[in-house]
Every structure is written in structure tokens, then in C-alpha cells.
Amino acid sequence: MSFISNRIVAFTVAAGLLGIFMTGSYFYQAVRKGAAIVPFVVMTVCFLLLISFAYFGIACPYLRWRHKVEQFLDGYLPFEEIDSQDIMLTPYTYLEEKKISEILNSTQVVNLNKRQAQYLALQNQINPHFLYNTLDGIRSEALIAGVESVAEMTEALAAFFRYTISKTENMVAVEEELDNCKTYFKIQQYRFGDRLRLHIECDEEDRESILRCRIPKLTLQPILENSIIHGTELKIGTGNLTIRLGLTQTRLLIKISDDGVGMDEQTLERLNEKLGKTVEQFDLQKNEKSGGIALVNVNNRIQLLFGKEYGMHIFSMEGVGTEVEITIPIIKNEREWKKRSV
Structure with missing residues (x-):
């Protein structure tokens, strides 16, 4: 043209x-x-x-x-x-x-898309409904048999799936994300016992404001899972996982760190390079047999919602541990979110 x-x-x-x-x-x-x-x-x-x-x-x-x-x-x-x-x-x-x-x-196009969305929503409710009923059944049997640990694990697993599958909102409160992390960590403790410890730190003066901030759903749990699998699980002895939250004038800062095995400079450089790629560039290389997919997924979702100035960066030292730093704009309610999305 x-x-x-x-x-x-x-x-x-x-x-x-x-x-x-x-x-x-x-x-x-x-x-x-x-x-x-x-x-x-x-x-x-x-x-x-x-x-x-x-x-x-x-x-x-x-x-x-x-x-x-x-x-x-x-x-x-x-x-x-x-x-x-x-x-x-x-x-x-x-x-x-x-x-x-x-x-x-065309109202026909609008109505067709609406009906298709409604159909998919109803269809996606079938499998979770069956899953929750099955987990409730296992929990009941465990309580009858007196195996309380199995009942508690099943209850935690059901709560985790309800949050990850059934909760359809794109944006959730930080408090909800932290509760989901606690649920996930509780499930992992049945596997690792006292080898894992989770610490959540928050600026006391900003605690209420931080907990009300809204962030993309499933921002923290995939990073926490990554820290366990690639960090503390490979470490001999007790592993500590820490989630720190703070506010600047315009941003919410979240740091998720572990004292695990860390990573060498080459691996760290490759991972941060992936985080710097656009969604399209990463899609072209999604068949690569390399790690970091969960981290890249979270980073891409943040940047798609808020822009390239937000996202995550990773710091790590071999034998010391790893820290993932996330920056997100401060959003307190749905009105701010919708206004920003326009």
C-alpha cells in the first residue's frame, strides 16, 4: 500500500x-x-x-x-x-x-463467538467436576480408614486444582496467589518432609496494600515449583524457599529465592536471554530441548498484559542459590485493570 x-x-x-x-x-x-x-x-x-x-x-x-x-x-x-x-x-x-x-x-459473528465460548466453558467444567468428586471420595475413604495424612494431602490437592483449573479470572489478588503457593508447598512437604521450608516476607507497613494488589493468576507457583525442582531438591540438607514482596511508587516487586545448587554463568545467561525474547521468537524455538519453559511462560504473560518494561530477571550463583525478581505495575482493582487494558 x-x-x-x-x-x-x-x-x-x-x-x-x-x-x-x-x-x-x-x-x-x-x-x-x-x-x-x-x-x-x-x-x-x-x-x-x-x-x-x-x-x-x-x-x-x-x-x-x-x-x-x-x-x-x-x-x-x-x-x-x-x-x-x-x-x-x-x-x-x-x-x-x-x-x-x-x-x-455482524451480530451473527458476535453471537457465534459467544455460543462457542459458552460451550467450551461448559465442556471444561466436566473433567474438573469429576476430578473433585474423585478426590473427595479418596479423602472420605482415608478418613474412614484413619489415614489422616492421605486425607489432608487429598484435600490440599483438591484445593490446588480448584484454584488452577476452576478459577477463571485472569487477575487475582496477591493474597490468593500466596494461599495457592502455601497449598502447593503443603503437598510438596508430604514428599520432602522437613527438608523444605517456605518463608513469606512482606513490608509490614505495606502489607495490606500488597495483599490487595492484583497479579496474573499462576505467577508465583510455577516459579516456586521451578525453585524446588532445579534448586533445593538437588541440594543435600535443608532447603529454604523465600518469597519477598514490596512496593515502590508505581511497581510491585516480588522476589522468589532459594538456597539451592544455583546455576553456572552460561546457563544463567541462556535463561535470561530466553526471557528477553518476544513471544513470537520463543514460539519459533519451542521445540528446543532446554529448560526454563515455565519461567518464560510466566514472563511472556506478564509482558503481554503490561508491556516490555515489566517481567522477570534471574540472578544466580553456583553453589549459593537463585533469585527470580518480578516487576508488575500496581493494580488494586478491576477498574484499574480494565482501564489499563483499553
Whole structure:
């Protein structure tokens, strides 16, 4: 489209320059030969009118149409804001605009998408419902048999699945995320016992504000799981996992650290390089047999929601431990979130 518009502008400019040269030559010859000036004046006026019509009637409307369509394609302008009466060049262009508007505003398309979403939502409720009933059955049998540890583990597992599967909100309170981390950690403790310890630290003066902040669902648990699998599980002795939360003037800062085996400089560099890639770049390399997929998933979701200035960075030292730092904008309620999403 830009190639065509450049050709139109170039053609208009070239025609104008050629016309100026020709009229200048005619005027010079007329003066030398003593010919009448009136035909020259008439020809000049007609030529200027023709050039003005070509520029203001064809080139400018086309350029405005092209600019607005490009804005629409880039997502910066609703299609309804394109003024068809002002910038349409031909009846065909008008019909094209009308057809696109009909497609975009089609109630049939909206209703179809709505029905499909409702169907998928109902379908996705079937398996979780069966899962919860099964887990409740196992818990009941364990209580009858007097095996309280199995009953508690089953109850924790059911609570974890209810949060991860059934809770459909994209944004949740920090307090809910921390409760889910505690539930996940409780399940892991049945496997590791006292080898694992979880510490949650929060600035006391900002505690209430921090707990009310909203973050993407499943931001913390995948990182906590990664710290256990790749950090403290491989360590001899007790492993400590720490979640620290704090506020700046505009951001929520979350640090998840472990005192596990850490990683070497090359591995750390590759992992942070993955976190710096765009979603599209990572999709092209998703078949690579390398770790860090959970971390990249969380980072990509944060950046898709809030922008490239947010996300995570990893610090690690071999034999000392690893720390994942997350930055997220402060969002206290749904109104702020919806306003930011517009």
C-alpha cells in the first residue's frame, strides 16, 4: 500500500514540475515573438486547477485513507472512525469499506463467538467436576480408614486444582496467589518432609496494600515449583524457599529465592536471554530441548498484559542459590485493570 501511495505522490510532483517547465517555456517563447499573453494565462490557470484537483482530490484523500487503514490494522483506530464520505476515491472503495464494516459489526459473528465460548466453558467444567468428586471420595475413604495424612494431602490437592483449573479470572489478588503457593508447598512437604521450608516476607507497613494488589493468576507457583525442582531438591540438607514482596511508587516487586545448587554463568545467561525474547521468537524455538519453559511462560504473560518494561530477571550463583525478581505495575482493582487494558 505504501508503494502505491509513493507512486501517486511522485507522479503528482513530476506532473507539476513538467507543467511548470512547459508553461515557462511557452511564456518565454510568447514574449520573444510578441504573441498574445491571454492564451498563456488561460492555459496556466487550467493547468494549476488540474494539478490542484489531482493533488487535493486524488492524492490527499488516498493518503488519508491509507493512513487510517494502517492505524486500524495496527490496532490503534476503530474501523468506525474511518470517515467514508470524506476519503472514498471510487464507488468500489466505498463498497469495500461498507462490506468490512458489515463483517466487523455482524451480530451473527458476535453471537457465534459467544455460543462457542459458552460451550467450551461448559465442556471444561466436566473433567474438573469429576476430578473433585474423585478426590473427595479418596479423602472420605482415608478418613474412614484413619489415614489422616492421605486425607489432608487429598484435600490440599483438591484445593490446588480448584484454584488452577476452576478459577477463571485472569487477575487475582496477591493474597490468593500466596494461599495457592502455601497449598502447593503443603503437598510438596508430604514428599520432602522437613527438608523444605517456605518463608513469606512482606513490608509490614505495606502489607495490606500488597495483599490487595492484583497479579496474573499462576505467577508465583510455577516459579516456586521451578525453585524446588532445579534448586533445593538437588541440594543435600535443608532447603529454604523465600518469597519477598514490596512496593515502590508505581511497581510491585516480588522476589522468589532459594538456597539451592544455583546455576553456572552460561546457563544463567541462556535463561535470561530466553526471557528477553518476544513471544513470537520463543514460539519459533519451542521445540528446543532446554529448560526454563515455565519461567518464560510466566514472563511472556506478564509482558503481554503490561508491556516490555515489566517481567522477570534471574540472578544466580553456583553453589549459593537463585533469585527470580518480578516487576508488575500496581493494580488494586478491576477498574484499574480494565482501564489499563483499553
